Amino acid sequence: MTEQQRDPSGEQTEPVDVARQSPTPGAAGFPPPTGEPYTHLPTAPHRSTQAAPGADQATGTAGMPAPAPGAMPPPGAGQPWASAPAPDPSPWATAPVAFSAWPHAHSADVTAPLPQGAGDPPAGGGTPPPTSAAPGPRASRWSAGTVAVLAAAVLLAALLGGTAGALIATRSSGLTSGGVLPVPQPGSTSRPPGSIAGIAARALPSVVTLKVKGADGQGTGSGFVIKSDGFILTNNHVVSSAAATGSIRVEFSDGSQLPATIVGRDASYDLAVVRVKRTGLPVLPLGSSASVVVGDPVVAVGAPLGLESTVTSGIVSALNRPVTPGGADDAPAFINAIQTDAAINPGNSGGPLLDMSGRVIGVNSAIARIPGSSPLDSGQSGSIGVGFAIPSDQARKTADQLMTTGKASHPVIGVILDTAYEGEGVRIAASSKGGRAPITQGGPADKAGLKPGDVILKFNGRVISDPDQLVVAIRARSVGETVTLTVRRGTTERTVRMTLQAATD
CATH class of the missing domain: 2.40.10.120 (Thrombin, subunit H)
Incomplete structure (x- = not known):
């Protein structure tokens, strides 16, 4: 019976006779293919965790010294270690799959030592791979690619299962704890x-x-x-x-x-x-x-x-x-x-x-x-x-x-201001404008002795800097109210008092 073996490039090699690679009954063990020793996912054999009764812990059963921890049994020993029980007769336990380096497969003794750390027994003792077993028919059908695919499928299923479980748990928790918002307590709309x-x-x-x-x-x-x-x-x-x-x-x-x-x-x-x-x-x-x-x-x-x-x-x-x-x-x-x-x-x-x-x-x-x-x-x-x-x-x-x-009265002082003046304070016009005299005859300013060209510096003690400011200050007062003005004529300043009158126009 033959199987097709595929090299890493994907091309077919010549048929390999599986029977020729199986050990004869009574051989030292199942020989793995030659090439690079166990380098991918070594499989531990089945063993018992309890030592055989009466086993000599210092020497092997054949009188040979017990192998050091981590060492393989000597070539051709054909006997289990002192601490290992008899191998399980099951073909799965006695015929571990040998993963060889691709693409070639040649006979070799399975007792050949592995690279350090690649296939050592567990620290503190343990059971090494069995030295003799009859290979089962299934052993030759498990390839590295098949095992890798199965391992990946298992990992993916575990990942998806865990993710789905987490989502279900999260959504279930949300439905139970966050699905209903708390109802606000009644408040008051009254304010101080x-x-x-x-x-x-x-x-x-x-x-x-x-x-x-x-x-x-x-x-x-x-x-x-x-x-x-x-x-x-x-x-x-x-x-x-x-x-x-x-x-x-x-x-x-x-x-x-x-x-x-x-x-x-x-x-x-x-x-x-x-x-x-x-x-x-x-x-x-x-x-x-x-x-x-x-x-x-x-x-x-x-x-x-x-x-x-x-x-x-x-x-x-x-x-x-x-x-x-x-x-x-x-x-x-x-x-x-x-x-x-x-x-x-x-x-x-x-x-x-x-x-x-x-x-x-x-x-x-x-x-x-x-x-x-x-x-x-x-x-x-x-x-x-x-x-x-x-x-x-x-x-x-x-x-x-x-x-x-139905109307309002407007207090005035009876002057016309010079809007072109740009100096300090506001200046009374020096001449008539629009047929009106700079100072209204008989008005508050006239009675207080003001003259055309006089400069008004303050109104009720507040500094005046433009005509609009003086007008609004006067309009904020009432007819009949007495106010004070600081006036400059030439280089002389003086303060005058006057009583506001209502505008006649």
């Missing part, structure tokens, strides 16, 4: 009165959104209730387009809407009062802007970009900023403004700026914009952290006048 949330909760019912339609289009702004019988304060530039023709609708925080009419407005202060036919409205209290200091926290409420009931927060960044907002069709407004970094955007105009007690300290009116960008509320500009509000002291005074007479 002095918190931003507490302030917003009290203020929002009093803040409204104004939807205005006019000849030049439509837009939105903000406002807040100042009297429970329907009076609402806002900016003049929010409602001015509907003054002649158009309509104004007020939307409250609950979503209800009512038409509104203009009670009075003033372009110079950029303030207006409108009214709706409803009573019992919640009023937002007015605070004192005179008590505000830089760094105070503030809250802005309004409808930026039409987003009603929006709340932002910040601080008071500066005071007494001269600002001149106003619509394109209106005369410029002069505001001695509160500056804040609370986000104010188009649509916030007319909304309240609140202190941490929930009182109005300003009316949001303008935002700074980069030169060359579009004006306020044109839809092209947004907050850059520099917003301005009309102080509440000014708003209260002007609102009272608008509700009483």
Whole structure:
């Protein structure tokens, strides 16, 4: 009977007679093929772990010295070691497969010593390969390739089985421990009165959104209730387009809407009062802007970009900023403004700026914009952290006048300023402009003895550096109030007092 033997290159060699490579009965052992000795996966023979009774531990049964641990039995011994029991007659135990180096196979004595460490018996004794056995028919059919494939298949099956088990365990654990999220405990929505949330909760019912339609289009702004019988304060530039023709609708925080009419407005202060036919409205209290200091926290409420009931927060960044907002069709407004970094955007105009007690300290009116960008509320500009509000002291005074007479009074000192002057302070014009004299006859400045060309250095002790700053400082006062000015004429400086009068035009 023959088998085909394949060399490593995969080519067929001549048939090998298996019978010729089998030992005859009684031979010393099964001779492995010649070539490189056991180099791949040596197979340990079956042995018993208990020594044969009566075995001599010092010498072999034939009177020969016992081999040293790890040594092979001497050639031709044909006897088992002293510590080994009789071999198992099973063909699997007595006929270990010999893995030879490919491709050649020649007869050789199996008792030839192996390279050191390649096939040594286990340390501390053990049973070496049997010296004689009848080869079973299966031994010659196991090749190195077959065993390698089987070993790889076993390893792969173990790996896949372990991975699948881990996945099943993980998924099962996830279903039992992480499948249901914990239910949050009930919480409270109440907030301290002095918190931003507490302030917003009290203020929002009093803040409204104004939807205005006019000849030049439509837009939105903000406002807040100042009297429970329907009076609402806002900016003049929010409602001015509907003054002649158009309509104004007020939307409250609950979503209800009512038409509104203009009670009075003033372009110079950029303030207006409108009214709706409803009573019992919640009023937002007015605070004192005179008590505000830089760094105070503030809250802005309004409808930026039409987003009603929006709340932002910040601080008071500066005071007494001269600002001149106003619509394109209106005369410029002069505001001695509160500056804040609370986000104010188009649509916030007319909304309240609140202190941490929930009182109005300003009316949001303008935002700074980069030169060359579009004006306020044109839809092209947004907050850059520099917003301005009309102080509440000014708003209260002007609102009272608008509700009483429909218009506001403007205090003046009775001079025309030289806007081309670039020196220290501001200078009274040296000659008439537009048919008006530099100093109004009988006015406050005339009575105080001021002359054309005089330079005003301070107003009520505050240094003045440009005309707008002086105008807004005067407009922040009231008609009939006494103020002081520091004036220079030539090289002489002096302080004068005067009483503000109302503008006649």
